[in-house]
Amino acid sequence: MKLQRMNRRALALGALAVSGALALTACGSDDTGTSSGGSSAAAKPGSIKCDDAQGQLLADGSSAQKNAIDAWVKQFTAACQGTQINYKGGGSGAGVTAFTQGQVAFAGSDSALKPDEVTASKKVCTGGQGIDLPMVGGPIAVGVNVNGIDSLVLDASTLAKIFNNEITNWNDPAIAKLNPDAKLPDLKIQAFHRSDDSGTTDNFTKYLMATAKKDWPYDGGKTWQAKGGQSASGSSGVAQQVKQTNGAIGYFELSYAKDGLKTVDLDTGAAQPVKATVENATKAISEAKVVGTGKDLALELNYGTKAEGAYPMVLVTYEIVCDKGNKAETLPATKAFLRYIASEEGQKILAEADYAPIPADIISQVRTTIEGLS
Numbered sequence: 001m002k003l004q005r006m007n008r009r010a011l012a013l014g015a016l017a018v019s020g021a022l023a024l025t026a027c028g029s030d031d032t033g034t035s036s037g038g039s040s041a042a043a044k045p046g047s048i049k050c051d052d053a054q055g056q057l058l059a060d061g062s063s064a065q066k067n068a069i070d071a072w073v074k075q076f077t078a079a080c081q082g083t084q085i086n087y088k089g090g091g092s093g094a095g096v097t098a099f100t101q102g103q104v105a106f107a108g109s110d111s112a113l114k115p116d117e118v119t120a121s122k123k124v125c126t127g128g129q130g131i132d133l134p135m136v137g138g139p140i141a142v143g144v145n146v147n148g149i150d151s152l153v154l155d156a157s158t159l160a161k162i163f164n165n166e167i168t169n170w171n172d173p174a175i176a177k178l179n180p181d182a183k184l185p186d187l188k189i190q191a192f193h194r195s196d197d198s199g200t201t202d203n204f205t206k207y208l209m210a211t212a213k214k215d216w217p218y219d220g221g222k223t224w225q226a227k228g229g230q231s232a233s234g235s236s237g238v239a240q241q242v243k244q245t246n247g248a249i250g251y252f253e254l255s256y257a258k259d260g261l262k263t264v265d266l267d268t269g270a271a272q273p274v275k276a277t278v279e280n281a282t283k284a285i286s287e288a289k290v291v292g293t294g295k296d297l298a299l300e301l302n303y304g305t306k307a308e309g310a311y312p313m314v315l316v317t318y319e320i321v322c323d324k325g326n327k328a329e330t331l332p333a334t335k336a337f338l339r340y341i342a343s344e345e346g347q348k349i350l351a352e353a354d355y356a357p358i359p360a361d362i363i364s365q366v367r368t369t370i371e372g373l374s
Contacts, residue, residue, distance in 0.1 A: 063236065154266065215350045
């Protein structure tokens with residue numbers, strides 16, 4: 001179903017108005033990429049329905065959404081004190097594997113389940129299968145660290161050549177053409193990519209495949225395929241390497257672009273280059289359409305949009321859960337937590353953590369599906 005862009009955009013942007021500062025605390029980790037501060041986005045007493053949620057809930061997957069999960073966990077466990085949620089954030093590939101092996105109650109993935117993964121999930125979802133519930137949206141930022149450069153514009157072709165080791169110096173003519181006023185140094189480019197199987201890699205390369213196919217001759221996926229470059233584990237690892245390396249460039253979610261890290265503006269073919277912001281990502285995500293069948297709500301994103309102000313290098317993180325056959329001991333806590341993060345209150349937290357809420361008509365379908373989990 002094609003989203004009606006204007007209405008959905010207004011609804012999605014309306015969900016971004018969140019006031020106050022949000023304190024993000026890691027669940028068993030200090031590797032969040034967020035800054036500390038007071039929290040005025042706390043859930044109202046009694047607004048989170050705990051139902052029969054009890055015990056420990058194990059989950060793993062997307063590091064892209066870990067900052068959001070940490071914020072949600074803080075609010076949820078404060079209200080539902082009988083529940084402990086441990087989200088590892090080991091990457092989308094690790095999360096899907098853990099889910100299909102029955103090790104976690106749900107997984108986070110920045111890519112929808114593939115057919116073979118759905119088949120594998122049927123072994124742990126008794127009488128059912130794993131389904132994709134879109135829960136977190138946002139831009140994939142391209143971070144750069146080049147001494148003396150405060151802003152930089154790149155297009156898809158130039159990005160593809162940089163990460164494919166075909167453009168190797170910052171004063172390359174292709175970069176200079178896009179940045180005529182910049183004093184680009186004679187400095188080697190240090191390109192960083194993910195070492196682990198990653199939905200962020202999958203979506204980043206889907207963007208390159210959709211917009212610069214001749215310069216990115218790969219078939220995509222969670223595993224990095226290009227030669228050259230350097231690798232780091234997790235979005236936080238890539239961001240840290242870019243931050244500490246002069247001449248570095250890397251890709252990660254906007255929520256990891258902290259502590260002065262500069263992000264690239266994309267030349268998409270629109271009248272003006274587009275900045276990596278939550279609002280601009282929301283404009284692109286509003287063009288998505290549901291392509292999943294049954295209770296599965298996998299989306300197809302329009303990576304090639306040239307709409308004014310739309311930042312197309314985006315991802316959507318799915319929570320993967322059994323539609324039927326969830327373990328009896330974890331089902332109440334799973335439903336309660338997913339119900340909260342899909343709620344209007346839960347989605348509002350996303351903007352403060354540099355993520356984009358899911359458009360209104362899609363998240364309403366997610367809420368309905370969560371209530372039917374068994």
